[in-house]
Amino acid sequence: MGVSSSDPLLLRAARGEVVDRPPVWMMRQAGRYMKAYRDLREKYPSFRDRSEIPEVAIEVSLQPWKAFQPDGVILFSDIVTPLPGIGIDMDVAEGKGPIIASPIRTQEQVDNLRPLEPEESLPFIKTILQSLRQEIGNKSTMLGFVGAPWTLAAYVVEGKGSKTYSIIKNMAFSDPTMLHQFLGKLADSIATYVRYQIDCGAQVVQMFDSWAGELSPQDYETFALPYQKRVFQQVKQTHPDTPLILLVSGSAGLLERMALSGADIINVDWTVDMADARARLGKEMKVQGNLDPGVLFGSQEFIRDRIYDTVRKAGNRGHILNLGHGVLPSTPEENVKFFFETAKQISLTAAV
Numbered sequence: 001m002g003v004s005s006s007d008p009l010l011l012r013a014a015r016g017e018v019v020d021r022p023p024v025w026m027m028r029q030a031g032r033y034m035k036a037y038r039d040l041r042e043k044y045p046s047f048r049d050r051s052e053i054p055e056v057a058i059e060v061s062l063q064p065w066k067a068f069q070p071d072g073v074i075l076f077s078d079i080v081t082p083l084p085g086i087g088i089d090m091d092v093a094e095g096k097g098p099i100i101a102s103p104i105r106t107q108e109q110v111d112n113l114r115p116l117e118p119e120e121s122l123p124f125i126k127t128i129l130q131s132l133r134q135e136i137g138n139k140s141t142m143l144g145f146v147g148a149p150w151t152l153a154a155y156v157v158e159g160k161g162s163k164t165y166s167i168i169k170n171m172a173f174s175d176p177t178m179l180h181q182f183l184g185k186l187a188d189s190i191a192t193y194v195r196y197q198i199d200c201g202a203q204v205v206q207m208f209d210s211w212a213g214e215l216s217p218q219d220y221e222t223f224a225l226p227y228q229k230r231v232f233q234q235v236k237q238t239h240p241d242t243p244l245i246l247l248v249s250g251s252a253g254l255l256e257r258m259a260l261s262g263a264d265i266i267n268v269d270w271t272v273d274m275a276d277a278r279a280r281l282g283k284e285m286k287v288q289g290n291l292d293p294g295v296l297f298g299s300q301e302f303i304r305d306r307i308y309d310t311v312r313k314a315g316n317r318g319h320i321l322n323l324g325h326g327v328l329p330s331t332p333e334e335n336v337k338f339f340f341e342t343a344k345q346i347s348l349t350a351a352v
């Protein structure tokens, strides 16, 4: 493994090296809570333009980097971005999220999907990642991300975000053969996409299985876990040294099962105490998290206490400090700034 002390902090922590302080970044750190983002959104009202025109996506990714110098800079994109490349048209609607023009519900539609060829359908990702990596150098870690098969299938089958997941669950619980074929195809294309992101400069990749927490543990083992494994196994075959993070929202009942996915790092949300998560996952598993994003609506003293509490509970190795999920759109920017400044003053070698 290419261990080098010139590697950025987050990458070193993600590999399990002992570091002076936990690296810190924030999910959804680029986005609506930032005035700079809202201003740019006026100029480019279409989400696809903001995320697919390289100069604009680069600028958005760099907005939090310039404002707060996080230890990770994440590609500005969406989990549905690769879907057109496999034959699924989509848009991302303001205030709603992904919209799928023709939801996939028949065998014929599944048969007609094509494997992702990222050089052809996602050339902008290469430009974005290469430019960002060059811009941040060794001062921060370049983070890539993808959606997991179950979560992408949920959008594509439902046609949009859902509260009940009744259409995909109807499919899963009455005639699952077609759904399994679809999940398999998605897994192979997602693995191709992760490899491409790494080849273009991503140093750590996070997979969002945001809606896998909507499944019971036994259904998670049938419809989510096997396909998470399929993605991670394929990526590890060609890119064994790139740390992979797995996120599931509402994962308190699933933590031990998430650890079976082959991920190197498990994102923990705030419904689990970090000390309990550590005990449940064992010493060898690395963790990310896990402040309630709502903490950023509290006083600075409260924010500071929660940061220190989390770091104390996570221990001094294999921890990436983060919220348990994305920063909320109405979060005060000065509290985000305070979060980063406070986190960066921590010393793991001194007592916290």
Ligand code: CP3
Residues within 6 Å of the ligand: 026, 027, 028, 029, 030, 031, 032, 047, 074, 075, 076, 077, 078, 079, 080, 092, 093, 094, 095, 096, 097, 098, 145, 161, 208, 210, 249, 326
């Ligand atoms: O973290 C970052 O800074 C990178 C940006 C990022 C976006 N989407 C940009 C975005 C990331 C990591 C995502 C991933 C994503 N997209 C997930 C997984 C993360 C999670 O929250 O679990 C999911 C489930 C989606 C699907 C999606 N896209 C949703 C639920 C929404 C929000 C709908 C809304 O408006 O509340 C989107 C749209 C979206 N993607 C926005 C951003 C900044 C907001 C729309 C906008 O800014 O115009």
